[in-house]
Amino acid sequence: MVSVGMHYDVLEGKEAEFEAAFRDVVSGLQGAAGHTRTRLYRDVERPRSYLIYSEWTDREAFMGFVHSRAFADVTRWGREAILAGPPRHHILTAE
DSSP, rough: OEEEEEEEBBOOOOHHHHHHHHHHHHHHHHHHHHEEEEEEOSOOOOOOOOEEEEEEEEEEEEHHHTTHHHHHHHHHHHHHHSSSSSEEEEEOOOO
16 A cells, blocks of 8 residues: 655635645546545644645556646646645655
8 A cells, every 4th residue: 555645835815726626636536546545634733734645555556646637737737826835745655
């Protein structure tokens, strides 16, 4: 199994838009090869800071998603209109 933590800081006033986009992406992941689950968490001390926690059966499945057109489109949109800084991704592998 592979667990992925994706950290995002969102521009002020863009929180609802970010959360709606998250729901759309997760809906698109339903049935994706290797995807197990994805959850969105919001920092109670910094309400514009989010963590997307995602589980995949293996690293190859996750990397397939990362290299998909859908991921490229949503990350470009995020950089241009939503994010306050670059995302930070951490991949953990359980053997």
